Amino acid sequence: MGALSIKQVRKTYADTVHILKGIDLEIEAGEFLILVGPSGCGKSTLLGMIAGLDTPTSGSIHIGERDVTHLPSKDRDIAMVFQSYALYPNMTVAQNIAFGLEMRKVPKAEREAAVQRVSAMLQIGHLLDRKPGQLSGGQRQRVAMGRALARDPALFLFDEPLSNLDAKLRVEMRAEIKLLHQRTKTTTVYVTHDQVEAMTLGDRIAVMKDGLVQQFGTPDEIYGRPANRFVAEFIGSPAMNMVPAQRGPAGLLAHGIELALTEAQRAALAAASDGALVYGLRPESLAFADSGLPGTLAMIEPTGPETYAMVDTAIGTLTARVPGALRASPGERVHLQWQADSAHLFDDGPSGQRVG
Amino acid sequence: MNRLTLHRLILWTALLLFSAYFLLPLYVMVATSLKDAEQMRTTGLLGLPDSPTLAAWAKAWSSACTGVDCSGLQPFFWNSVQMVVPAVLVSTALGALNGYVLTKWRFRGSETLFALLLFGVFMPMQVVLLPMSQVLGWLGIASSIWGLILMHVLAGIPSTTLFFRNYYLGLPDELIKAAMLDGASFWQIFRRIVLPLSTPILVVTLIWQFTAIWNDFLYGVVFSGADSKPITVGLNNLANTSSVVKEYNVDMAAALIAALPTLFVYIVAGKYFVRGLTAGAVKG
Amino acid sequence: MSAPSSPAAPWLPRLVVAPSFIASLLFIYGLMAWNGYLSVSASRLLPSYEFVGFEQYVQLADSDRFRVALTNMGLFGALFIGGAMALGVLLAVLLDQKVRAEGALRTIYLYPMAISFIVTGTAWKWMLNPSLGLEQVVRGWGFEGFSFDWLVNPDKAIYCVAIAGVWQSAGFVMALFLAALRGIDDSIIKAAQVDGASLPRIYWRILLPSLRPVFFSTLMVVSHLAIKSFDLVMALTAGGPGYATDLPATFMYTTAFTRGQIGLGAASATVMLATIAAIVVPYLHSELRSRR
Numbered sequence: 001m002g003a004l005s006i007k008q009v010r011k012t013y014a015d016t017v018h019i020l021k022g023i024d025l026e027i028e029a030g031e032f033l034i035l036v037g038p039s040g041c042g043k044s045t046l047l048g049m050i051a052g053l054d055t056p057t058s059g060s061i062h063i064g065e066r067d068v069t070h071l072p073s074k075d076r077d078i079a080m081v082f083q084s085y086a087l088y089p090n091m092t093v094a095q096n097i098a099f100g101l102e103m104r105k106v107p108k109a110e111r112e113a114a115v116q117r118v119s120a121m122l123q124i125g126h127l128l129d130r131k132p133g134q135l136s137g138g139q140r141q142r143v144a145m146g147r148a149l150a151r152d153p154a155l156f157l158f159d160e161p162l163s164n165l166d167a168k169l170r171v172e173m174r175a176e177i178k179l180l181h182q183r184t185k186t187t188t189v190y191v192t193h194d195q196v197e198a199m200t201l202g203d204r205i206a207v208m209k210d211g212l213v214q215q216f217g218t219p220d221e222i223y224g225r226p227a228n229r230f231v232a233e234f235i236g237s238p239a240m241n242m243v244p245a246q247r248g249p250a251g252l253l254a255h256g257i258e259l260a261l262t263e264a265q266r267a268a269l270a271a272a273s274d275g276a277l278v279y280g281l282r283p284e285s286l287a288f289a290d291s292g293l294p295g296t297l298a299m300i301e302p303t304g305p306e307t308y309a310m311v312d313t314a315i316g317t318l319t320a321r322v323p324g325a326l327r328a329s330p331g332e333r334v335h336l337q338w339q340a341d342s343a344h345l346f347d348d349g350p351s352g353q354r355v356g
Numbered sequence: 357m358n359r360l361t362l363h364r365l366i367l368w369t370a371l372l373l374f375s376a377y378f379l380l381p382l383y384v385m386v387a388t389s390l391k392d393a394e395q396m397r398t399t400g401l402l403g404l405p406d407s408p409t410l411a412a413w414a415k416a417w418s419s420a421c422t423g424v425d426c427s428g429l430q431p432f433f434w435n436s437v438q439m440v441v442p443a444v445l446v447s448t449a450l451g452a453l454n455g456y457v458l459t460k461w462r463f464r465g466s467e468t469l470f471a472l473l474l475f476g477v478f479m480p481m482q483v484v485l486l487p488m489s490q491v492l493g494w495l496g497i498a499s500s501i502w503g504l505i506l507m508h509v510l511a512g513i514p515s516t517t518l519f520f521r522n523y524y525l526g527l528p529d530e531l532i533k534a535a536m537l538d539g540a541s542f543w544q545i546f547r548r549i550v551l552p553l554s555t556p557i558l559v560v561t562l563i564w565q566f567t568a569i570w571n572d573f574l575y576g577v578v579f580s581g582a583d584s585k586p587i588t589v590g591l592n593n594l595a596n597t598s599s600v601v602k603e604y605n606v607d608m609a610a611a612l613i614a615a616l617p618t619l620f621v622y623i624v625a626g627k628y629f630v631r632g633l634t635a636g637a638v639k640g
Numbered sequence: 641m642s643a644p645s646s647p648a649a650p651w652l653p654r655l656v657v658a659p660s661f662i663a664s665l666l667f668i669y670g671l672m673a674w675n676g677y678l679s680v681s682a683s684r685l686l687p688s689y690e691f692v693g694f695e696q697y698v699q700l701a702d703s704d705r706f707r708v709a710l711t712n713m714g715l716f717g718a719l720f721i722g723g724a725m726a727l728g729v730l731l732a733v734l735l736d737q738k739v740r741a742e743g744a745l746r747t748i749y750l751y752p753m754a755i756s757f758i759v760t761g762t763a764w765k766w767m768l769n770p771s772l773g774l775e776q777v778v779r780g781w782g783f784e785g786f787s788f789d790w791l792v793n794p795d796k797a798i799y800c801v802a803i804a805g806v807w808q809s810a811g812f813v814m815a816l817f818l819a820a821l822r823g824i825d826d827s828i829i830k831a832a833q834v835d836g837a838s839l840p841r842i843y844w845r846i847l848l849p850s851l852r853p854v855f856f857s858t859l860m861v862v863s864h865l866a867i868k869s870f871d872l873v874m875a876l877t878a879g880g881p882g883y884a885t886d887l888p889a890t891f892m893y894t895t896a897f898t899r900g901q902i903g904l905g906a907a908s909a910t911v912m913l914a915t916i917a918a919i920v921v922p923y924l925h926s927e928l929r930s931r932r
Contacts, residue, residue: 051533051537052537053533053536053537072536073533073536073537074536074537074538074539074540078537079537080533080534080537082530082533082534083530084528084530086528086530086531086533086534087534088531088534088535088548088549089553090549090552090553099535099538099540099548100537100538100539103538103539103540103544104539147534147538151538367734367737367739368739370734371734371735371739371745374727374731374734374749375745375748375749377807378748378749378751378752378807378811379748380767381760381763381764381767381807382751382763384763384766384767385763385766388766396772400772400776400777400780401766401767401772401773401774401776401777402777450660453656453657453660454657454660454661457653457654457656457657458657461653463650463653463654467928469661469665471924471928472665472668472669473661473664473665473668474924474928475668475917475920475921475924476664476667476668478860478864478916478920478924479668479672479913479916479917479920480864480867480868480889480909480912480913480916481868482868482888482889482892482893482908482909482912482913483671483672483675483909483910483912483913484667484668484671484672484675485892485893485896485897485909486674486675486678486687486896486902486905486906486909487670487671487674487675487678488667488671490674490687491671510663510664510667511667513660513663513664514664514668542652542653542656567754570756571755571756571757571758571759572756572871573756573757573758573870573871573874573875574870574871574889574893577874577893578893578897588756588758588871591756591758591759591762591875592758592761592762592874592875595762595765595875596878604766604769604772607762607766608762608763608766610762611758611759611762611763612759614755614756614758614759615754615755615756615759618754618755618756619751619754619755621754622750622751622754623747623751626747626750629750629753629754630746630750630815630819
């Protein structure tokens with residue numbers, strides 16, 4: 001039994017709307033679990049069930065050894081940071097942080113000690129007498145985390161806490177959350193729709209879609225070996241290039257052009273059922289060379305450290321990602337090269353399952 | 357004169373004419389109430405009093421005849437006070453609790469219940485007058501202040517619930533969830549978080565209820581006994597008693613006495629009054 | 641995540657609202673039903689429980705007085721609602737023109753809502769007094785032949801009630817429309833100005849149409865005020881002269897409480913209820929639906 005076990009959790013509304021269709025997840029103590037997916041995938045609903053703000057239609061949730069499926073939130077020993085921070089507007093920062101302890105009848109001296117400890121950790125000591133309305137977005141975020149930290153719970157829950165911040169602040173706060181986790185080692189469940197947050201923060205990531213976990217694994221696994229087409233396209237920016245391909249006598253063809261395959265991939269191809277396939281290439285796998293797949297440079301987007309380039313080729317428009325600046329201009333004839341083992345094969349049907 | 361100035365001139369003329377329409381009765385009331393019988397004859401409806409006197413006011417307050425009694429509006433004024441204070445407080449408190457539960461602790465059927473209750477804001481009270489008199493009779497409070505208080509509380513709950521419910525809809529649900537996670541109970545959440553954030557709507561509701569209940573006439577005339585008639589009934593009796601000589605100055609003074617409490621509240625806290633209108637009516 | 645649905649004591653919220661909900665619902669629907677029963681009973685001075693079918697309603701339909709009350713309702717309703725809405729919208733548009741004394745003017749236009757209809761009735765009764773009121777003023781200005789005896793004229797008295805009613809309620813319409821006008825995004829107006837529209841056209845074609853929801857909810861409230869008008873009539877004319885300014889509300893009161901005809905009064909109350917329900921229920925239904 002891990003620190004958090006979710007077994008076959010389902011949630012259905014009015015017998016017809018299936019929000020969660022059977023979720024199984026288990027993480028160890030101290031791990032940072034990310035629930036990531038597009039809107040409507042059910043990640044927030046699942047978080048709500050872990051928090052005790054909602055009950056599953058069936059299935060169970062265990063925190064440690066305890067079955068908490070039907071326990072009210074306050075008995076689960078969890079703390080949560082909400083998307084809107086949900087700081088109590090009529091109380092000062094200090095009162096906000098101490099509120100949970102106050103409700104649990106912790107004596108005043110201990111409460112004050114907790115507030116001091118937490119405000120030191122998050123560097124909000126100078127804000128203790130202010131009200132939430134007087135704080136900036138980043139400060140409010142820290143106070144919200146402080147409120148959660150003060151309780152020293154068994155499980156931390158975060159519900160898209162960085163969505164309301166501007167881009168620069170988001171990057172800073174992301175780093176702070178990661179550092180905090182390294183220090184406190186509290187088991188954490190973090191919901192986000194941002195795949196960059198998912199990759200940088202998570203020990204393990206559960207990619208969700210339509211109420212199901214599409215893949216559950218470490219960032220390396222998710223990125224390196226996406227289990228299906230959805231995960232492959234969702235994680236990684238710019239998205240993976242997807243080239244529809246047909247089986248040919250020697251392997252795979254797209255628009256008549258032979259696609260490079262390794263031995264392992266050919267074997268998997270042979271073993272898999274017949275049908276069209278998709279050949280996936282991450283942009284960083286593509287390199288410009290003097291020979292290879294010919295194409296015309298359509299557009300370039302320099303970001304500073306890298307350049308994204310869109311190239312029109314015979315097998316479709318591909319996006320490449322190269323370090324540094326690109327000494328070429330739109331309209332030029334270029335050649336793209338890649339290694340066969342950097343390709344990912346997926347079934348072209350509705351399942352989009354990985355082949356090999 | 358350029359076009360813009362002409363427009364402003366027309367605008368201002370219109371605004372001032374309308375102001376006259378609205379202020380005229382008030383002016384007439386005040387001016388008339390400060391005249392004696394002689395001045396009413398000589399100065400006519402719109403003229404200012406030559407030598408203002410408060411005699412009419414004194415009479416309206418303590419010695420004008422309102423039917424059989426001739427003790428002025430004073431007893432009615434105090435009846436109204438006795439009726440208004442508990443009715444306003446109780447209906448507001450219940451409205452707050454109802455709004456809190458309806459928005460933050462929704463249960464199956466709560467929206468339907470609210471919809472049913474909402475009709476009470478609009479329904480014509482004529483349909484409950486007759487049965488209610490029977491009920492009050494059975495409860496033994498038919499001719500007392502308590503009957504009026506009960507009536508106003510029951511009639512007020514739909515409106516106060518509407519106000520608080522609409523306001524609390526604007527309080528983020530996440531605030532309640534955070535408090536639940538922090539371990540707060542239903543009452544603790546209400547007391548420590550929701551109530552402190554309710555000041556604007558509390559003020560609006562109190563003002564709105566005070567004005568509505570103080571100004572009410574229908575229940576006052578149907579449900580009150582000899583000793584419990586509110587000031588609106590007293591005023592109506594005073595102005596309509598067929599005595600030999602109609603003393604319009606006393607009538608006007610009496611009308612002003614009846615109007616002063618709510619007018620005062622309006623002038624002091626007018627913007628909350630407006631907020632009450634928009635909170636209740638615009639949002640349905 | 642939706643609103644919290646599993647508190648520690650799930651029955652507590654229900655328990656808390658139960659007393660006032662039960663009391664209110666009994667009060668509204670229970671008594672309504674009871675009144676309905678009275679309207680099909682033989683009650684006169686005292687309630688009786690003898691069922692007489694629609695006899696009371698037939699009597700109501702035959703009653704000349706009730707017919708006058710209904711006609712007045714239509715006439716007064718149209719004038720009151722039309723007048724209050726038109727004047728209210730006009731005032732709102734005028735005040736929206738960034739007038740300097742807006743606060744003071746708003747206070748002036750709205751204060752009548754703060755006073756009782758009885759006070760309004762009393763004041764206007766004095767002003768419209770046939771010999772001592774406005775008539776005398778205008779005569780004093782030189783128009784010797786001017787007569788303004790509408791208040792005691794059976795055919796014209798209802799207009800007086802309408803004048804006083806509009807005076808009381810126009811400010812309310814104004815307040816609602818002004819708030820709504822202010823709520824409209826500035827950029828829409830600027831876009832229209834860039835497109836070359838003149839101010840009146842901006843109001844007529846863009847702003848006022850986008851206020852349709854406010855228009856309907858205000859219309860709803862003003863209509864319901866009209867149908868319930870009781871206080872104003874009692875103070876201004878007491879239904880008179882005779883019963884020329886009777887409205888269903890005053891009819892109900894005098895029939896049930898002064899003339900000892902409870903069954904008939906209950907029937908008239910039911911008619912009032914049906915009228916209001918016909919307007920309000922569809923409106924409420926659509927409002928609650930759209931908010932879901």
